[in-house]
Each structure stands twice: as C-alpha cells, then as structure tokens.
Amino acid sequence: MTPAGEARPRRQRRAPQLRLGPGPAVRAVIWTVLGLFFLIPLFSMVEFTLRSAKPGVYSLDRWVALFSGETTRYDRVYQGLGNSLVLAVVTVAIVLLVLLPTIVLVELRFPKLRRLLEAVCLLPIMIPAIVMVVGLAPTYAVVTQLFGSGSWTLAFAYGITVLPYAFRAIQSNVGAVDLVTLSEAARSLGASVGTVFLRVLVPNLRRGILAASALSVAVVLGEFTIASLLSRVNLQTSLLLVSQSDPFVAVIFALLALVFAFVLLVVVDRLVSVRRRRTAKG
Amino acid sequence: MTAVETTAHPIHPSGSPSREPRTGSPRTGSTVELCDLVRDFGGGAGLSGLDLAAAPGELIALLGPSGCGKTTALRALAGLERVDSGSILIDGREVTDEPTSRRDLGMVFQSYSLFPHLTSGQNVEFGLRMRKVPAADRRRRAAEALELVGLDHHAGRYAHQLSGGQQQRVALARALVTEPHVLLLDEPLSALDAQVRVQLREEIRRIQTELGITTFFVTHDQEEALAVADRVAVMRAGRIEQIGTPEELYHRPATAFVAEFVGLTNRVDGTVEGGRLRVLGQDVPLASPTADGPVTAYLRPEDVLLAADGIPAVVLTTSFLGALRRTRVRLEDGTELSVQHGARQRPEPGERVAVGLAGSPVTVAARAGG
Numbered sequence: 001m002t003p004a005g006e007a008r009p010r011r012q013r014r015a016p017q018l019r020l021g022p023g024p025a026v027r028a029v030i031w032t033v034l035g036l037f038f039l040i041p042l043f044s045m046v047e048f049t050l051r052s053a054k055p056g057v058y059s060l061d062r063w064v065a066l067f068s069g070e071t072t073r074y075d076r077v078y079q080g081l082g083n084s085l086v087l088a089v090v091t092v093a094i095v096l097l098v099l100l101p102t103i104v105l106v107e108l109r110f111p112k113l114r115r116l117l118e119a120v121c122l123l124p125i126m127i128p129a130i131v132m133v134v135g136l137a138p139t140y141a142v143v144t145q146l147f148g149s150g151s152w153t154l155a156f157a158y159g160i161t162v163l164p165y166a167f168r169a170i171q172s173n174v175g176a177v178d179l180v181t182l183s184e185a186a187r188s189l190g191a192s193v194g195t196v197f198l199r200v201l202v203p204n205l206r207r208g209i210l211a212a213s214a215l216s217v218a219v220v221l222g223e224f225t226i227a228s229l230l231s232r233v234n235l236q237t238s239l240l241l242v243s244q245s246d247p248f249v250a251v252i253f254a255l256l257a258l259v260f261a262f263v264l265l266v267v268v269d270r271l272v273s274v275r276r277r278r279t280a281k282g
Numbered sequence: 283m284t285a286v287e288t289t290a291h292p293i294h295p296s297g298s299p300s301r302e303p304r305t306g307s308p309r310t311g312s313t314v315e316l317c318d319l320v321r322d323f324g325g326g327a328g329l330s331g332l333d334l335a336a337a338p339g340e341l342i343a344l345l346g347p348s349g350c351g352k353t354t355a356l357r358a359l360a361g362l363e364r365v366d367s368g369s370i371l372i373d374g375r376e377v378t379d380e381p382t383s384r385r386d387l388g389m390v391f392q393s394y395s396l397f398p399h400l401t402s403g404q405n406v407e408f409g410l411r412m413r414k415v416p417a418a419d420r421r422r423r424a425a426e427a428l429e430l431v432g433l434d435h436h437a438g439r440y441a442h443q444l445s446g447g448q449q450q451r452v453a454l455a456r457a458l459v460t461e462p463h464v465l466l467l468d469e470p471l472s473a474l475d476a477q478v479r480v481q482l483r484e485e486i487r488r489i490q491t492e493l494g495i496t497t498f499f500v501t502h503d504q505e506e507a508l509a510v511a512d513r514v515a516v517m518r519a520g521r522i523e524q525i526g527t528p529e530e531l532y533h534r535p536a537t538a539f540v541a542e543f544v545g546l547t548n549r550v551d552g553t554v555e556g557g558r559l560r561v562l563g564q565d566v567p568l569a570s571p572t573a574d575g576p577v578t579a580y581l582r583p584e585d586v587l588l589a590a591d592g593i594p595a596v597v598l599t600t601s602f603l604g605a606l607r608r609t610r611v612r613l614e615d616g617t618e619l620s621v622q623h624g625a626r627q628r629p630e631p632g633e634r635v636a637v638g639l640a641g642s643p644v645t646v647a648a649r650a651g652g
Contacts, residue, residue, distance in 0.1 A: 177398070178393055178394075178395075181391050181393050181394075181395045182395060182397060184360075184362050184382075184389075184391065184395075185389070185391060185395040185396075185397070185453075185456075186397070186408070187361075187362070187381070187382040187383055188360060188362075188382055188383075188387055188388070188389040188457070188466075189383075189388075189408050189409035189412055189456065189457075189460065190383045190384075190409055190412035190413060190460070191383060191408075191412050192383060195412065200397055203397075203399040204397070204398055204399055206399075
C-alpha cells in the first residue's frame with residue numbers, strides 16, 4: 001500500500017520527439033495553397049461553362065444541351081470519347097497481358113535482363129511524341145493491313161506510350177515482394193506455372209497492377225499528339241475540333257476528363273486501402 | 283559443447299543409408315538417392331559429383347561453409363535447380379527431369395515464404411487445393427497440420443501478423459499437410475533469434491520423428507546440424523567430405539576440414555614415430571596408421587587439460603559456460619590452445635599454467651615442409 005502523503009509517481013514526461021515534418025500550421029498553409037492551386041483552375045472552368053450570353057448571368061443550358069441528346073453537334077466528341085475508352089481498355093489489356101508477364105518472367109528467370117527491360121520501358125518518355133510518330137507512321141501502314149484501320153489499333157502505339165508509367169508502377173510492387181521465393185514455394189506445393197502466376201503472383205502484385213492500369217487510362221484519355229498526327233479520332237482530337245466552333249463544350253469535357261481521372265485514382269486508392277485494412281484485420 | 287541426442291549408428295563409407303529410423307517411427311518416408319550430381323555455375327556453390335542416399339524416415343543435415351553447394355544440392359532435389367549430369371531417385375523412381383510440382387516434396391525456405399494475400403489456414407490449404415482435395419477435407423487437414431505445429435488458433439492470421447518463428451511453423455505445416463514423402467528444409471531457422479531457433483529445431487525434430495518423413499536439413503550451423511540430424515553430411519566444394527552420425531563426425535572426423543568445421547579444434551604440431559604420436563610432450567597411440575614424420579594433430583578442447591605439470595603456458599582469456607569453463611592459453615612457441623575444464627578451476631588471464639593431454643587427437647594430418 002502506498003503510505004499516506006507519499007507523492008504519486010509523476011507521470012513521466014514524454015521526451016520531445018524529433019519532428020522532421022512541418023508543424024500543423026505550416027501543413028495547413030501548404031494544403032491551402034496546393035488546394036487553391038488545383039481548385040482555382042477547376043472553378044474557373046466550371047464558371048466558364050456556366051456563363052450565358054448576358055454578362056453576370058449563369059445557366060446550366062450548355063450542360064443540359066450536351067447531355068440531352070437534342071443536337072448532333074457533339075456526336076464527334078462522343079465518338080472521340082468512345083474511341084478513347086476503347087483505347088484505354090485495349091491499352092490496359094496490352095499492359096496486363098504483355099508487360100506484366102514480361103516483368104515477372106524477367107524477375108524470376110532472367111534477372112540479368114532487369115536493367116535492359118527498365119531501359120527499354122523508360123525509352124518512350126525520352127523520345128518526343130513527334131519523333132515516335134515519324135517511326136510509327138510506316139509501322140501503322142503494316143498495322144492497318146493486318147488489323148484494319150479501326151480506332152482501337154492506336155492502342156498498339158499507346159501500349160508503348162504508357163510503358164514508362166506502367167513499368168514503374170508494377171516494378172515498385174515487384175521490388176517489395178519476394179516473387180522468387182513465393183513462386184518456388186507454390187511450385188513445391190504442386191502449383192503449375194499458370195497457377196503460380198494467377199493465384200500467387202498476381203494477387204500480390206495487385207497494387208502495382210491497379211496503379212499501372214489507372215495511369216494507363218489517364219495517359220490514354222489525355223493523349224493528343226499521336227492521334228492527331230496519325231489522323232485518328234480520340235477524345236482530345238475531337239475536343240480540339242469542337243472547341244474551334246464551341247469552346248464551352250471543350251472545357252466541359254476537359255473538366256469531366258479531369259474529374260474522371262480523379263475519381264479513378266480515388267477508386268484505385270480505396271480498393272488498395274480496403275485490401276490493406278482487410279489484411280490488417282485478419 | 284553441443285549436447286547430442288542421437289544414438290550412434292554405423293557409418294557407411296559410400297554415404298549410403300545405414301540405419302533404420304528411430305524406434306516407433308512410422309515408415310512413411312521415402313528412400314532418396316542423389317547419384318553423381320554435377321552442376322557447374324562457373325563459380326562457386328555448384329555440385330561436383332555429389333553422392334548421397336537417405337533411408338526412409340531419416341533426417342540428414344547438409345552442413346558446410348557458404349558456397350559449398352549444400353543449398354544447390356537441396357534445390358536440385360526439389361527440382362528448383364537443374365543439374366548438368368547425374369540422377370535423382372525418390373523411392374527408386376528417377377525424378378531428375380520432373381518438374382518440382384510432380385516430385386511430391388514439402389519445402390520450407392530460408393526467407394519467409396508464406397503467401398501474404400492468404401491467411402495461415404489458406405496458406406496451409408494451398409497444397410491440398412492444388413491436389414483438388416474437397417473443401418471440407420482440406421479445412422480439416424489444414425487445421426490438423428496447424429495443430430501439429432501448435433498454431434491452430436492462428437489460422438485466420440496473415441503472415442504480417444505472425445512472428446518470424448510462427449511464420450516458419452506455418453510454412454512447416456504447409457509443407458507437411460500434403461503428406462509428402464520427402465521434406466526439404468533450406469536453413470529454415472537462420473532468420474530467427476537464438477532462443478526461437480532452439481525451440482523450433484526441437485519441434486521440427488519431434489514432428490519429423492513422429493511422421494517418419496525423410497528429411498534433408500540444410501544449415502551452416504554445426505551445432506544445429508549435430509543437434510537434430512540422424513546423420514550429418516559435411517560438404518565442401520560441391521561434394522560430400524564426410525557423412526556420419528554426429529558422434530562420428532565429432533569424435534572421428536575423416537579429414538582435417540571436418541575436424542575444424544565440426545566442433546572446436548586445436549591445431550598442434552606433433553611427430554609420428556613408430557606408430558605413436560608425440561604431442562604436447564606426451565606419447566599417445568594413433569587411431570589410424572600414419573606415416574612417420576611431422577604432423578598436425580587436431581585436439582578437441584576437452585582433450586586438453588590444465589595439469590599440475592606439463593607444457594608451460596600463459597592464460598589469455600577464460601569464459602564461463604555454466605558447468606564448464608573454456609580457457610584460451612598460449613604455449614611458449616606461440617601456439618594458442620582452447621582448454622575445456624571444470625568451472626571450479628578459475629585461471630586468471632596472465633596466470634602461468636601447464637597444459638597436458640586428457641585424450642587422443644581426433645585426427646592427424648601430415649605437415650608439409652617438415
């Protein structure tokens with residue numbers, strides 16, 4: 001028993017922790033400045049699309065007209081959007097079916113080729129789009145002969161354009177997982193090569209795969225140069241065309257594309273964090 | 283020194299199996315033969331004519347320094363490493379060219395190898411799932427396997443929620459649940475701390491003995507090898523230097539390399555004359571015939587004693603080991619020796635003592651230039 005009058009042991013004062021990051025006030029300022037930096041242009045875009053003929057009067061007419069389907073003026077934009085979405089899907093498929101197995105194969109069987117693969121995958125970011133198109137133009141003469149001139153064939157070029165982003169996203173995940181040991185463990189338990197890839201490696205690379213897919217979609221939706229120089233219709237080329245007669249529609253679509261990319265990133269992030277939480281709960 | 287639990291078994295010079303599994307062990311294991319395996323990496327760690335055979339239910343430890351080829355041998359047996367020549371037989375069936383998935387093996391790896399996206403239970407079920415075992419049976423067997431390693435209440439946990447020791451236990455359960463004929467352990471304890479290592483190695487031994495599964499245990503830790511194995515195969519440069527029971531390796535090493543690698547050894551200059559060895563001022567009989575001339579004698583610390591009169595020496599250091607004490611001394615010719623003696627004797631560093639022989643050298647080797 002504690003004798004009366006004996007002072008309770010004082011709560012130990014915490015040793016001051018070494019704070020490396022900024023304080024709350026500085027953080028708030030950074031958040032505000034960054035927020036304004038991103039929100040002011042978005043707000044300006046919204047404000048621009050709501051303007052009417054009379055100064056100071058705002059209306060939703062242009063938004064309604066765009067989505068009501070009453071006019072065929074915007075068909076080209078919808079066609080471009082449709083093409084871009086198809087291109088995004090095919091590009092993601094190329095990333096998942098070609099790049100992902102290649103990275104895994106190099107990691108498991110040919111680790112000496114890692115550097116070479118990285119260099120090849122990062123090349124597109126160093127080559128200006130215009131130079132790439134000069135090389136792609138004669139290639140596409142052959143592509144058209146083989147696959148026709150469907151807009152989706154542009155995905156072959158986009159598969160190259162997204163390589164640096166998709167590669168980095170997947171590779172950073174690969175670096176964090178011991179693929180060799182996991183695959184050997186699965187093989188020792190009787191798993192075939194296909195089973196090892198689909199049931200052991202892919203689930204553990206899910207984060208990288210989702211990030212690579214989201215980045216690929218974002219890049220494809222924002223791509224203009226290659227489509228324009230190869231005279232293809234995608235979201236950006238059609239927006240440019242429409243903006244010459246109706247700048248408001250171009251801004252609405254640009255705004256929607258931004259919001260879509262944002263939502264996509266949030267969804268991917270949520271999916272990954274739900275997975276993490278579930279893992280943590282056990 | 284390591285407490286060796288195993289009983290002595292006759293050694294066979296070719297390294298072929300020479301013993302039955304321990305009494306009471308069900309004989310579910312397979313015979314395994316590695317015949318003249320060669321794997322050339324162009325550097326170290328390859329195999330150069332490895333011959334090794336294991337009896338059903340036997341636990342063989344592959345022991346050797348880094349780069350001696352012990353892990354390569356295990357991986358070749360697992361099918362994870364191809365061999366340039368030679369053959370691998372399990373129960374007399376040649377599996378040299380068969381993929382890993384068809385060899386019916388269980389393997390525990392050095393690095394943690396649980397699938398991070400699956401719970402412990404799902405990890406253990408994985409091998410059964412590959413064999414298309416019905417779900418109910420799968421769950422029951424996984425639960426039994428986890429119970430065997432004492433982790434039945436951890437079935438719902440993911441790898442990152444388990445300690446290193448627990449992860450290796452789950453990996454062991456996962457390797458055993460398919461009831462493989464051969465269990466391969468590739469330094470499964472090397473990432474664990476000392477206390478857990480000892481606990482887990484005893485548990486591995488218990489389970490292996492219970493199941494009677496033929497097991498290969500790769501380790502670079504000689505104490506671990508001596509403690510768990512029926513026979514220890516000491517490897518050097520891609521081949522077996524000596525294979526035998528822990529006692530044989532410790533008391534009758536075939537070569538100087540084995541004498542130095544297994545247990546603590548003192549190297550002392552001596553002379554052989556007329557079939558007797560003169561070392562540390564004493565004449566001792568030789569265990570095996572050796573040509574007359576200068577030799578290096580290999581003495582265990584317990585074969586040297588601090589005597590009332592003998593060769594003069596100076597105490598360098600002394601360490602308390604519980605019931606025993608190990609003291610390092612330097613002779614007048616500069617030779618340093620480790621002497622193991624009772625803890626009651628407490629020599630002080632710098633003290634002048636005398637050393638003598640308490641036993642015979644474990645082996646002798648001709649000394650060049652003598």
